[in-house]
Amino acid sequence: MISRSLVLLALATPLAALPKPDRAGVVETGPYDYGVMGPPATPAIVAEANKLLATPLPPGPFKPEWESIRANYRVPSWFDDAKFGIFMHWGLYSVPAHHNEWYEKHLYAANLKWHTDKFGPPEKFGYKDFIPLFTAEKFSATEWADLFYRSGAKVVLPCAQHHDNFALWDSKVTTFNSKAMGPKRDLIGELAAASRAKGLKFGVSNHGIENFTFIDPPKAVLERLREAKADLFDPKWKGFYHVADRSDQAQAAFLADWMARNFELIDKYQPDLLWFDNGVNLRHLDPLKLRVAAYYYNRATSWKKEVSVSTKFVAYAPSNKDTEQIGSIIDFEKVGSRSPAGIRPGSWMVDDPIGTSWGYVEGMRVFGPEAILGKLLDTVSKGGFYLLNLAPKADGTIPKEQQDTLLALGKWLGTHGEAIYGTRPWTQHADGKVRFTTKGGSLYAILPGKPGKAITLTSLAEKDGAPAISKIELLGDKGSLKFKRDNKALEIELPATANDPLAQVVKITLAK
Incomplete structure (x- = not known):
């Protein structure tokens, strides 16, 4: 565990003073900038982060080096047969249920008026104040796992932490977690046990590395909160928001904390998949990514389990060619817009939302089973794995429309799963x-x-x-x-x- 004092340093650095991310070696494709979400670290900051976390590497064949990972890693034998899994975005952003799962980012900018009208100004009610409202009072891991099993999914992969820095597990690394606050429950632990009881593989996603610069308010809002010493500038919440202190030392502590949270997730829940979002894509983060991968794979060796990291674009492709992944199953976001146009060799997956938002929002449109099955078929015919994202409500219920789609899909797979599970692409898809x-x-x-x-x-x-x-x-x-x-x-x-x-x-x- 890293020192809390390093995480909660008080030096205030304006956002405008932040260095631009090191873009060296990052290749952009299409309209989406896959590197923009990463923290603007430098090699020196990354090296300091590695020093701050003293956790030793578990014994095993993997070293935090590309060639070691390449030599020892194998895609899990179960993965290419599984074909279908459940993803989900569920957290504090599910409470306001407005705009999308990036509510924290938009609260202090484009959605400030809506938020103020609904909940009050951020001086009185900031994003942190959704924590006690996120009670998950109707959440039943057993009911969720039963639904996922009946849907025909073979893998369950909840979002353990989104960009907002709130951990949905019982953590000793961060106090900002669902066991200490809000639901007062280990949501990830409960879901892991229930999913595995149904014979499902269980993984976790961690989007937390994007938190350091996630909140980017206009200067007037920043100055207003800074003067009031409120919310983003309340000393008690500095380590939650990472706005009041964006010094190099604070960033190194943040990155060390990111690694520590991953080690904790690995040790506590032995995930079958460890999934990262775009924030890890930048090359300057390679030493940290390699350390997490080596830690994970050595732990899995002692568990005698086949596991894998899954990342986007070139996060684990040091050649900057996304067909040359090392130690990672590549993930594409959304069927059609970013997924492969034809058969793609190797193991890969697509994460895709069940509706018009990744996280639950009021009035969101949910796609019916016809549309979702079409995306599953398109993905599997090209050799991929389809990861369908659900959007549960803050109280822990999965809306009926989403359940109906899942159950219809499961009914179809019950009769026709022979054509999906364990299959491979033909000469044309x-x-x-x-x-x-x-x-x-x-x-x-x-x-x-x-x-x-x-x-x-x-x-x-x-x-x-x-x-x-x-x-x-x-x-x-x-x-x-x-x-x-x-x-x-x-x-x-x-x-x-x-x-x-x-x-x-x-x-x-x-x-x-």
Whole structure:
């Protein structure tokens, strides 16, 4: 554990005086800046952070070096078969349930008037004042885990800490945690036990490294709160907000604290996945990321468990090529906008929201099972793992609309999961609306929505090199289907029983 005095230093540094992040080696792709959320550290600050945390590396083959991680890491054998998991954004931001899960950031800027009208000015009611209102009084880890199991998910990965610095576990590293405040419960611990009791893999996400510069108010708001010594400048809450002190020494203490929280999550909950958001992407943070990875993987060696870090873009790709990950499963945000356009080799995942916001907000639109299944199919057909994000309410309930989507998805997977779990991509992922997966000697053609009387697949036309077909069936039905095949297409006749409201799955057995 690092010294609390280092975290709570009182030197006030204006935001305008913060150095720009070291952009060396960071490659930007498209409209989203994957490095902007990271703390503006320097190599000297990172080195100091490493010195501040005396926790030794557990015994094992992994050293905090790229070549050591490369030589010893293997993607968990269970991961590429699991295909579907549950993510969730749940925390203090669920209390105001307004705008999105970045409520803390917007409170002091664009949403200041809305917040003031609703709760009062930040001098009287700042973000910290949502802590006692986050009671999670209706939260049942057993009920959540049962829902996730019934949805067909194989992995549960809650957000253990978002950008707002509030930990949802029983922590000795930070006092700003759900056991000491708010719910007075170890929310992560309860959910870990309940999920594993259902046979589900359990991981955690930690977005906390982005907290150091997350709050960025206009100068007038800063000066107003500084003069009043209130909220962001209340000495009692400096270590929660990280606004009043943004000195190099405070930043080093913050980074050491980030590592310590990860070590604690690893030791207390033995996560099967440890997921980081974009804040860890910058190259200058590599020494800290390597230390966390080596710590985690050595611990897992002693547990005799297969585990993995999961990160975005090039966080664990020191070559700055996202196809050259070392010790991490790459994650993409949102199906379509940032996920692969076609089959991508290697192990990867997509995190995707069930509605129009990652965290719960009043009036958010929730996508139905048709839309979510379409994204799952698109991801799996390209070789990926689909991580569906839920948005629970502050009281610990998961809204009915979200539950309905999950249960409908689970019902479909109960009949058609053979075409999803344990599958791999075919030579192409799609033929029009149809998505393909393969397993063993079978090719699965999955047609979303209600079908017509036949499926026509030009990709399976009879031509040189095309696999011979011995049998075609409809999953969930008995008997073989009639089909015609020529040099233009394969046409499969569908029976009246091909009436699943979400998608039909045709199993094509290829001749040996």
